[in-house]
Amino acid sequence: MWTGDGKPDNLTAQFAKGVDVFVTEMAVDNVTLWALKQGVAPFIGAFTLDTFHTTHYAAGYLANLVQPRLAMASHLSFDRELIGEMMAGVRMHYKGMFAFGIDHTVVNVTKDHIWIREAALPETTNTARASAEWMLQNQFDGQMPEPRMATNPFLSLPGAVCA
Secondary structure, X not given: OEOOOOOOOHHHHHHHOOOOEEEEEOEOOOHHHHHHHHOOOHHHHHHHHHHOXXXXXXXXXXXXXXXXXXXXXXXXXXXXXHHHXXXXXXXXXXXXXXXXXXXXXXXXXXXOOEEEEEOOOOOOOOOOOOOHHHHHHHHOOOOOOOOOOOOOOOOOOOOOOOX
């Protein structure tokens, strides 16, 4: 069962009870750290958590109610520095088998076993990757483009303070 976005609820717990694989989305609730990692303002992270996403400890709580053979979190900001925080929140409530479902994660389920692996995919659908020289010649007429500096629109607002 996959929940998609949203907050944990009793119906999800009721209808998912005892499934083989339970997948829900998850976000770490350390808004300041998350915002720094994602490059957004902390109020965006707080708003996202408050309205759309399941915190890591709530995902663990829900998994504990469901008691699946495997609980999995997907649609998350998977960052190595945040894994410990996320796992600590999940483990507050759920002690069963748990995994992160990152892009191209494959879960195989049989009556007796569950195993997780990364999908074996070719790097591209092309027979050979385009070289930097080919791209320069064919996309930029053989000339390196002039460097461009992007400006942060939030810093140019009246009254904006740069810390």
